[in-house]
Amino acid sequence: MRVLITSGGTTERIDDVRGISNFATGSLGKITAEQFLQAGHEVFLLASETAILPEAAENLTIIHITTTDSLVKNMEKLVPEVDAVVHTMAVSDYQPVFMTALSNFSDDFSKDDLLHFSAEKVRKISSNSDFQLMLLKKTPKVISYIKKWNPQVQLFGFKLLAGVSEQELVDVAQKSLVKNQADFIIANDLENITKTQHEALLISFDRIVKMHTKLEIAQSILEKAQEAYHG
Amino acid sequence: MRVLITSGGTTERIDDVRGISNFATGSLGKITAEQFLQAGHEVFLLASETAILPEAAENLTIIHITTTDSLVKNMEKLVPEVDAVVHTMAVSDYQPVFMTALSNFSDDFSKDDLLHFSAEKVRKISSNSDFQLMLLKKTPKVISYIKKWNPQVQLFGFKLLAGVSEQELVDVAQKSLVKNQADFIIANDLENITKTQHEALLISFDRIVKMHTKLEIAQSILEKAQEAYHG
Known part of the structure; x- marks a missing residue:
């Protein structure tokens, strides 16, 4: 399987010396990339300059991203070539x-x-x-383009909220599933993310899976992507 | 000698997920820290989370900085304890x-x-x-506080401009010398900084020294700081 993972956060320039950046370490993208690599898949990682990266590997291609525009340009080329997209990147709104x-x-x-x-x-x-x-x-909503570029691709989107109920997380995720034709939305709340824990819900049209760490999130994504790939 | 070096760029929060960051890799701060360490001095490095860092060393203390406020708080404590300050950090205006x-x-x-x-x-x-x-x-002009916190400290400030003449660089630097009671201002122009070259002027009340690389800048700063320290 070939998978495209976006990781870290985009930056929008104000002038040549400053910009607006989304805080995102890229650690979830890194762990997800490692899980796919360990399972023998080919990974394209689109990551911000400051994102934490996995170690170099034969099946890993890393492309550095700065702005939302550069993310769109690179994804437009790569999305038609892959079987799954895991869009963890915090894109500037x-x-x-x-x-x-x-x-x-x-x-x-x-x-x-x-x-x-x-x-x-x-x-x-x-x-x-x-x-x-x-x-x-x-900015353009990058996630909304992905199924247009490749209707067959398995799409894992993310939705980050702050201080909401579990029901609201589910509602917002289900709307995003429809709006962006995503196969799965991983919904999470800023207040439930710490260095060691990462509470999240993996939401599809018929199921909700609860996860508690970044490793669990990465493993769930790998499992669902493999199921879909093998039909 | 004890030297305080600031490095990288500060970030000002907009909300919990995004902020305004100054682009600065911290490479000049890193090279300057290395020069002082190699010469046997003690280095306190205040660096942004994304700054490039020197390797760990016995005489090196690294403190991570995010906002201008956190920079001010840390400097207020440390400036009275050191003999020289090299303020390379790109601070949010x-x-x-x-x-x-x-x-x-x-x-x-x-x-x-x-x-x-x-x-x-x-x-x-x-x-x-x-x-x-x-x-x-x-934001507060951090450089203007340094001599108030420690009138004896040797102060190396920086001034970054974009697309100006050498005369304007010198004029702006000389104003900054007076205004901030700096001993040296390193004046540079964005248009003359590339991966391998870094044109800059080291300006004091009686001299101007031209430098062409980050290593030359770091070596000139070390030389001037040692001269002042040894009287």
């Missing part, structure tokens, strides 16, 4: 349109002023002003 | 005050509305809205 000194606006302004503001492109935004204003726009 | 859906504002609003907006604290900002607005305020 928003990307900066501009960041500029608040003093560039008059005292009263409108949403239209903001949406049509044309900011001067600079390599490094000056630190002279006391306040800066940043407008951000939604 | 701005930190988020809030990030909220643009739809939370009426069509017309004022700067006062922005400055007094009270955003609900959430662990993870929802991705439902098409646009978000972020207000950012200036």
